[in-house]
Amino acid sequence: MGARLSSMLKDAGLTAFVAAALGIFIVGFRTVDVGSRKGLGFDYQFADLAVAVVTIFFGRLGLSLAAAGLRWPSMVLGAAMIAAGASPLELPSGFLHWFVALGGVLLVIRGVWPWANDAMTAAAGSRSGVVLGRAGAKWSGWLLLAAAVAMPFTPFGDQKTMDLGVLILTYVMLGWGLNIVVGLAGLLDLGYVAFYAVGAYSYALLSTQHGLGFWVVLPIAGMMAALFGVLLGFPVLRLRGDYLAIVTLGFGEIIRLVILNWFDLTNGPAGIGSIPGPTLFGAVFAETAPAGKQTVSQMLGIPFDGIHRLIFLYYIILFLALITNLFTQRMRRLPVGRAWEALREDETACRALGINPTNTKLTAFAVGAMFAGFAGSFFAAKQRFISPESFVFIESAIILAIVVLGGMGSQIGVVLAAVLLIGLPEWFRDLGNYRMLAFGLAMVLIMVFRPRGLVAHREPSLRLHPIKPGGGR
């Protein structure tokens, strides 16, 4: 016992030393402008560094304790750290409070996790757990949908929440679209935002320059994006895995750079403004209608309220996202959808079964891109202003993160991941810059505890017969 404790202390000391060695330059020193004469000077923040190093020492010690089975001491340590973080104790900066407290939370989670896991496994194995699990799998999607439909009419449906809802649903739709390419067909696409951009610019240009309405352009934008999907698909047909990822990454950047530099068409970095919003049977959402049109409030005879437009946008994106989902579910049951999944599993075997890998990959790229095109078109109509800044690589990365964290190929997982990755950072805007830290932490935690995504289970697209109790499985 003593020997184990001393080795743990040694290990924690080493970790703290490494943290100190790394942190001394990152945290310990800060350059400050001390006036035009002297130029830059140093500011020392050794108190910050010391607190951080001590926290890391205890954090590491706690993790070692938990790993050795001493969960209670570890959790006590964690609780002490939370208390220290939350206490009115004067730490050098507000961030350190968070740092200490989050470290404590991690330790407590680490301590509770095995019990929680056991309890979950036991519950899932029990009779009522099985029934509940089946019902959950069957109804959770419908429940989520009902909640989403009812949302605008609940007390929660204020401006801020509806805005967030539209944003989350946009990412849910993009996630579902990318899920076709990455989750089903297994083609790692790092440039998905390019198709989003194509859809957005298609609508922006066709509406501002040719006066076409949202509903007319929507299918055109989808087709344009699908065309670009095929365009990307051709050169990458022979590539797999890492190589494919690099080329798609390049493709995404090319599209962005073309948009940025093709000034005559896209107005370059200045972007395109005053894009008309979507209409409801020809009526516009505005306080006063332009000549020859009427507003929705006139048409329906209700007083004007800014939130109507938001609710309308919310239902449009909900509808578009649902179409994406239904389409994907349907495709999975058709030969082409099954071929996508088979292609992800084993391309050689697919060839041996007479599946044409070229067509299969191209359809996956095209269909995935089409939905990004729809979403892009919606995005342009919602924002009324687009510029290349909206279509940078980080967008692709976030959409991909949603798909991967959700569990490749899982539809409901995408929803959960989108709420988590888009919703939480928006909710916690008050945290300022640290919300990105929390974002990163959440991603790491999900990948550590659920390495195959939030919803990793893959439901067969078809069952032959209901499973008989005791037989088969």
Next chain:
Amino acid sequence: MAEPPILAVKGVKTFYGAIQALHGVDLEVARGEIVALIGANGAGKSTLLMTICGNPRARAGAVQFDGEDITALPTHEIVRRGVAQVPEGRRIFPRMSVFENLQMGATLADPAHFSHDLERVFAMFPRLAERRDQRGGTLSGGEQQMLAISRALMSRPRLLLLDEPSLGLAPLIVRQIFEAIGRIAREEGVTIFLVEQNAYHALRLADRGYVLANGRVRLSGGGRELLANAEVRAAYLEGGHP
């Protein structure tokens, strides 16, 4: 022979980059036959099977299926003409259920035949029927091989190519698999071309056999005849199987 052989390989030379794997291979498989191709590791057996399927393509020579030149066709076009392949290492789809794997096998078949064909393969391998909703990756090696063979049969092929069906399987399972292959040939009338390292089982089952060494056909003859051949015994059987 009045009608053309179902499969004819004529002077086929295959290269991997600059390295020549096949140095002009000639062989024929007649309709309804079981033909085995045996040889040591690296002799070019799998290469020949893959060349027949068009990946990699033969740089010289010709492959004919049912009298038609298929040398330059892409794999999926060759398969479409009635050639089914059980690839080396089985290559079933691990995350798909047994049923879905079989569905994939029926990609090219008339959907009207599906349920009938499904019953046929389930009758041949009852183990698969028991495990139809289980994921392919969780099956045992023998069950995976049964699944790979069944999957290939779902397309109602005229020619079935098997690459090392005994690979990594226990002796008892190997016997079962070879029995099933024999039944497929006799009862279903499917022509079988089989590549094997396990010369004993392969030659005992086959009507005829070829011995491949260093990318060339070294010997050919009836299955039993080759099994009795001193050279074959010395090279492929002694110390191996009884």
